[in-house]
Amino acid sequence: MDIRTDLALPFGRVHAGLVESLVDDGGLRLLRAARGTILTHEGDAADHALLLVDGWLALSKTLATGDRQIIDVMLPGDFAMVGTRLVAVAACSVEALSDIEYAVIRPAQANGPGDSRARLREAMAASILVTQARTSELLLRLGRSSAASRIAYALLELHMRLEALGRTRGATFDFPMTQEKLGEFTGLTNVHVCRTLRRFERAGLIAHPDAHSIALTDMTALCDIADIDLEMLRTQILLSRV
Amino acid sequence: MDIRTDLALPFGRVHAGLVESLVDDGGLRLLRAARGTILTHEGDAADHALLLVDGWLALSKTLATGDRQIIDVMLPGDFAMVGTRLVAVAACSVEALSDIEYAVIRPAQANGPGDSRARLREAMAASILVTQARTSELLLRLGRSSAASRIAYALLELHMRLEALGRTRGATFDFPMTQEKLGEFTGLTNVHVCRTLRRFERAGLIAHPDAHSIALTDMTALCDIADIDLEMLRTQILLSRV
DNA sequence: CGGTACTTTGAGGCCACTCAATCAGTGTGG
């Protein structure tokens, strides 16, 4: 299946085929990276954006103590502003959570003339706003919610976003993150993530069809734990009110 | 608010006198609100932005349980995207932390022609990026830092931003937030904020010249606790490397 | 088949929370 045509979905406005037309322009070149690759270290010189075409990717920040926090998980079709012209330094590290396919977007490319460039700018702007909404929501959870609530929220958010991309099989989806990474995302230790997931599993809220998949078997209960209004989440976090 | 075409390309400096020239244009009207006023509730219909001219203002989100998290504190000169044309619903509540003076910016106004409008769009785009940087940094702290570290960080960030505005007297500045609000900002209870502040005060890290001011009397120690690189913070969070 | 990365489970400890009482400051109406 060709992911690239799905790019339009989360925004409702970006036309299918955006990536193809940009590639055809000679403006974008698709790159690959293996799981675990760190594309950018925070603090590196950077004034570009990334377009993730396939796979999962994490934006994270690190304290001097070495503790890391994932700021946002990017899924296929998402943009990330790694650096800007104004501050040409990467604010976050960028790490591949799975094998990925992506493109680097340089300022000159986004600023170029032509219809496909204009659509690219629109898609980037929309993505920035959605990223901000997701980050705010995560901030709320980290500040105010229990471990169970945060993990339930993370799972539900990812399921919902993947569903909009057509990458779920019912309540089941591929989940390339380790418990360690899920801990970095939810502000917990890998040990406590494990305990919480096992608890969910014993309670019948989730299941592990195989090692790299997860199934949300009782989404109502999970929503309850996560303190989520699904409809609200869909419009605000996903922009999928089309 | 249609900033989409501008968002892609950041973006010059905000010129002094921007507000004045906009007001003179008749495009903006200055409004006032008293401390404690909630300008917008999250979920309200909204497609406008705010420009804070004077005072402090908080953007916050609330869980169904009633727990609130302040996402960002706005200081004079800051913009907040309350809603966008794409998602015409307020993602955050907007509350005055002090008596404030502000202006509402409607999409038509920001999109208008003229040099001052163009500068307004630039300033808004820059402000969005800086807000995102601040939010990410806060997220890192909420996920990974102790109470003392978070509070030290909050105080240092606010001092630094106020200093850039010329609103500090050395290490001292007016601080209109209650301990309750500081707790909402740092993800702590008012009780624990109190304990931590008293501990700082006894250790000589901060002082209370009067009821509504605070002095950071040992900034080096505070930076140490907050795990901050001051220079890094200045460039990334403040954009003041000029 | 050894090595490595990841998961799982137990034991124990600490940080921040809750509940609760007191104190200080500020404004308000009689």
Add this chain to the structure above:
DNA sequence: CCACACTGATTGAGTGGCCTCAAAGTACCG
């Protein structure tokens, strides 16, 4: 001018959620 209400700060006692440390267990891969 004082009594009262109300908001906010302070401090104590006790609890619990999540962390740390540690040891097995499991899956994958060369």
